Amino acid sequence: MDHRAIDIFGWIRAGSAARGDLQLAAMPRLASLLAADTGTLAWEARGWLEQGHGGDAALMLQVRASARPMLSCSNCLEPVAADLVVDRTLRIVADEASAARLDEQEPEIDVIAGSRRFDLLELIEDEAILALPPLARHAQCAAPGQWDDADDDVANGPSGSLAALASLRKGGPGGVQ
Ligand SMILES: [Zn+2]
Secondary structure: OOOOOEOHHHHHHOOOEEEEEEEHHHOHHHHOOOOOOOOEEEEEEEEEEEOOOOOOOEEEEEEEEEEOOEEEOOOOOOEEEOOEEEEEEEEEEOOHHHHHHHHHHOOOOOEEEOOOOEOHHHHHHHHHHHHOOOOOOOOOOOOOOOOOHHHHHHOOOOOHHHHHHHHHHOOOOOOOO
């Protein structure tokens, strides 16, 4: 099944479910935020109808995903593995106008417009980007803190070369201008 072009309305009405693995490299927008594009993201999605208040049943879609991508350590700029976990439930509506209207009426509901050629994998990439930790840092980072004067006492330790490398990458003192 091509998960990049599904009739999301019919798929949800049928109570469908799907799962798979996506190469991080196959998600360029996500990969551009990572220190490396190696690895995979495991995902699953399921749809169901939820009876609302009187009107038509709401089309619900849950997407879950997990990966362990490499981010750049905020301290030493070297790669560090981070936990990426997605667990979102969205309501699918007919079009953008309906989505905007519902978003105004009930802002606590996450709502998106569906399509008969809905790219489920693009949605998963969007959600993965949203779930990406804003900062990652080695639990025991060997390098001295770049912005933390309290760490000055370890500046001459064995990790000095790492700090120099980080400084170089930032175009800092001694770096290529
Ligand atoms: Zn680090």
